Amino acid sequence: MDADDVVYQAPLRWGLIARLLRFLGPHKLRMAGNVVLVGLSSGAMLLGTFAYREIVGCLEVGPEYRTRxxxxxxxxALNALVVWQLEYYREMGLVKLGQRVLLDLRMTLFRHLQRLSLSYYDRTKQGWIISRATSDLGVLEDIITWAVPELSRIVFLIGGGTIMVIVLAPFLFWVLAGVVPLMVLVTFFFHGHIATAWRAVRTQISRICANLAENIAGVRVVQAFTRERRNLHEFDRLNEEYYRARVKAAIVHTLYFPSIGVLSAVATAAVILLFRWQGEAAVSRLLQSVATSGDLLRVGWYASVAILASPQPIRIKDMIMVLVMLRRFFEPIRHLSHLYGTALGSMAAAERIFGLLDTEPDVKDRPGARELPTIEGTVRFDGVTFAYNEGETVLENINLEAKPGRTVALVGPTGAGKSSIINLLCRFYEQQEGQITVDDYDIRDVTMHSLRSQMGIVMQEPFLFSGTVMENIKFGRPEATDDEVHEAARAIGAHDILAGLRNGFETEVQERGEGLSGGERQLVCFTRAMVADPRILVLDEATSSVDTATELKIQEAVDHLVQRRTSFVAAHRLSTVRSADQVLVVQGGRIIERGTHTDLLARGGEYARMYREFLREG
Known part of the structure; x- marks a missing residue:
């Protein structure tokens, strides 16, 4: 498991927060409207507290205040209805805003992923990338959409409530002033321990999921080597660790609310005692005793209390108001603690997401790159040297030329460099030395889109997307008509096979082409390349994963497909290269032989040896 998979929190970084908030820019009016709703809702909640006070006051003075x-x-009652409506519209607005911001973020991420070079995907795990676009984005939703409204609510409720208490019951303000900071301290203290405990729980869940995924994917190997009992023991150990982490988290979480309950009880007792104490008289007695003690600090403290103290005895309605206000204060304090924890978690997610977004493609259009016009198809490699990793040369001093409409075959053992030549031609990677030109245009000086849009590629693994066979064939040219698809399939001899599928060309293809045989998937890929009508065709080991009978059918498709196109055919099976106009033998990153099939056999060199071995293998 990567370290990134278990890092759930990071320190607050204002630079990251500023970058996140930029995604709110297009939606600032909607966010401002939500803050207004928060202010109205908070005001209505405080009005409800004041209504409680007045109702108790009416009961306190007697039946003559029945109408009031x-x-x-x-x-x-009306206020409760207003609060409900305001909260409904606020919540709905935030949900829509959050999903809209997530949509923008997800599109930004997906757009960037499509720009990244293949070298990035070579060195980065697929699961890590998917996690950035799913779980990390989900973590960011809370901080982006809820932070500003929740902070506003905290300010409105605590600020407005404090002002209300100072105006209506100033002496009881000191109860709030003493208890609320304690609530904040206790909340943040427990939140740190709760967050740590739940991080441990999530880590154990991740390990269990990874173990399950690995065992399901490798179930054949597990059963073949009779590893069931040992794997069960390992899974039981992970389950026990999860159990202990979950119980520990529950214990810490359970201690939090009783602690807040104790503080609330202390505050309630203090309010009742002050009510019994009769405010002004108690303050006078305290000031008198303090004055005789000579403690200047205590004199200053109680003098400030006396300034705020009400000249009237504390009334029951004021006591009830403060007790209700204590509950009102607890919710925003708890939300503030939760918001702080969410912010810490969001920082870790933001670091990973922006780390991905800040990754520059190794291969990208140069400044001023121009569109490649419609090409004839002349391809040249002049002194090309290439390495995937520094100091590990894969191709060295490659020189070749392919004329328009001709086929160049690349043969050689696995790892010789055949696919690397094709990768450079498609500009999936960029050479360190030399030049590659198409119709005398350096491919580094033209846009990648204009280059690749005139190329068609059939790879060793026939990759298909979820959808119908027809949709997969139109993948490279969505505007193609159904008639063009059928015509292309007939041209390469694939029509009868594809039409004979369960629902013909409308047969649903599962993920990665599941449901079709290897040969059927490859024929779909050849038809897809035919429909795209490329000027340069690239076949990278396109027949290596099929049986001999299917290979013969596919070879017919290849013969039709390469007509009137510049074609590069990388092959391990030499049966597919006999009709090539030029055969290049690649070994150790160099071209060691070149010529036609017949010429190379006559020379009796490496190609002849490979061909004899191929014939022996049948």
Missing amino acids: FYVWVGIL
């Missing part, structure tokens, strides 16, 4: 009592009850 019912008015405030009605206001409280």
Whole structure:
């Protein structure tokens, strides 16, 4: 498991936060509207608290305030309805905003992934990339869409509630001033431990999932080597570790709410005691005792209390208001703690996502690159040297020329450099030395789109996408008509086979072509290349993964496909290269022989040896 897979939190970094908030730029009016709804909703909640105060006040003074009592009850009920509506529209607005921002982020990420060079995918695990576009984006949703409204709610509720208490019951303000900071400290203290415990839980879940995936994917090997009992023991160990981590997280989480309950009980007791104490008289007695003690610090403290103290005795309705306000304060404090933890988690996700977005393609259009016009198809390699990794040369001083409409075959053992030549021609990678030209245009001076749009590629592994056979054939040229597809299939001799599928050309193809045989998948790929009508055709070991009977059928398709096109055929099976106009024997990154099939056999060199071995293998 990579370290990236278990890093769930990172320190707050304002640079990352600023980059994240830029994605809110196109939606700033919607976000501003949501903040307004937060302000209205918070104000309505505080009005509800004030309504509680007035209702209790009416009960306190007697039945002569019955009308006023019912008015405030009605206001409280109406206020609850208003809060519900405001919260509904606020939540719906945030959900839409969050999904819209995620859509923008996901599209930005997908667009960038399509720009990255193949070298990036060579060195990066597929699961890591998918995780960035799924789980990490999900983590960012909370901080991007909920942070600003939640911070606004905290400010409105705590700020507005504090002002209300100071104005209506100033002496009880000191209860809030003493308890709320303690709530904040306890919340953040427990949140750190809770976050650590849940990180351990998520780590164990990841390990269990990885173990399951590995055992399911390798079930044949597991059964073949009778590893069931040992694998079961390993899975049981992972389950036990998850159990312990989950119980520990539950214990820490369970301790949090009773701790807050204790603070709430202390605050409630303090409010009741102050109510019993009768505010102003108690303060006077305290000031008198402190003055005689000579403790100047305590004198200053109680003097400030006296300034804020109400000249009237504390009333029951004020006590009830403060008790309700304590509960009102607890929710935003808890949300602030959760928001802080979410922000830490988002920083780790943001670092990974922006690390991916900041990765520059190794191969990209040069500044001022121009469009490649319609080509004839002359291809030249002049002194080309290439290495995937520095110091590990794969191709050295490659020189070749392919005339328009001619076929060049590349043969040689596995790892000789055949596919590397094709990769350079398609500009999937870029050579360190030498020049590659198409119709005398250096392929580094033209846009990659204009180059590749005039090329067709059939690879060793016939890759198909989910969809119908027809959709896969039109993949390189979506505007092609069905008639053009049928005509192309007939031209390469694939029509009868594809039409004979379960639903013909409308047969659904599963992921990676599951449901079709290897030969059927390859014929779909050849038809796809034919429909694209490329000027340069590249076949990279296109028949190596099929049986001999299927190879004969595919060879007929190849013979039709290469007509009137410049074609490069990399092959391990020499049966596919006998009709090539030029055969290049590649070995150790160099071209050691070149000529026609007949010429090379007559020379009795490496190609002749390879061909004799091929015939012996049948």
